[in-house]
Amino acid sequence: MPLTDDVPVRRRSNRQAIATAERREQILDAAMTAFAEAGYHATSMRDIAGRVALSHTGLLHHFPDKAALLEAVLDRDLERAAVDAMLDPRQGESFLRGLVALAERDARDPERTRFYCVVGAEALTPTHPAHGYFRQWYARVREAVTAALEDLERRGHYTGPAGGIPLAAVHIASMREGLNQHWLLAPDEVDLVAAVTEQLQQYTDLPLNVLHGSSRSTTGA
Known part of the structure; x- marks a missing residue:
């Protein structure tokens, strides 16, 4: 706070903190790319360090091990998804539309989608460091979708199987x-x-395609 009422405080930006945050984002981007290309087990910390022009020791200054780095990548992406789609399971209509919005976002970023496919498949093994993470995340997703569908049912807009x-x-x-x-x-x-969009539309009579701008037909799904 100001030392006197009439003298404003001139705060200097913490350049080191900003640089550290930027470097951390670069590392997370590089890690996601590396994991998407080769998977968790086949990717080394030295490989990720090389992608951002860091020494192995320099990378360990930001993340103590590869498991912590993977967890940080997952945490960041889930936080971004929550912000981008504004998913609120208490509002069934907006929740389903948020899922469409996430599909649109993912369609613009194949690398992110590939990352989840590769790491998610690896995480089926109980010894994988992300095994518990994915188990908990999928459970939370099921709970959120259940709440969203229940909201639609209360409002008379659920068109899925009765009691299902x-x-x-x-x-x-x-x-x-x-x-x-x-x-x-x-x-x-x-x-x-x-x-x-078409899959989600089976569960409600409310239009969900308001966010969908693609006109291509769907095949193979």
Whole structure:
């Protein structure tokens, strides 16, 4: 605070903190790319350090080990997704539209989607450092989708199977796994956003395609 009422304080920006934050973002970007290309186990900390022109010791200054780095990549992406889509399971309509918005975002960023496909598949092994992380995340997604569908049901806009909301939540929470692989392998044939929109539309009579600007037909999904 000012030392006197009439003398403003001139705060200097903490250049070191800013530089550290920027370097951290560079490391996370490089790690996501490396994990998407080769997977977690086949990627070394030295490889990631080389991508951002850091020494191995310099990288360890930011992240103590590879598992911590992977967790940071996952945390950052989930935080960004929450901000981008503004997902609120208490509002079923906006929640489903948020899922469409996330599909649109992912369609613009194949590397991110590939990262989740590769690491998610590896994490099926109980010894993988992200195994518990994905288990917890998928459970939270199912809970959120269930809440969103229940809100639609209360408002009279749920069109899925009567009494089948828990199973419908499983279907919605898991549908992207297969769709992502179809799209990554044949992006000119599979319209990811259209497939997601059409699948979600089965559970509500409210229009969900207001955010969807693609006109390609969907095949192979």
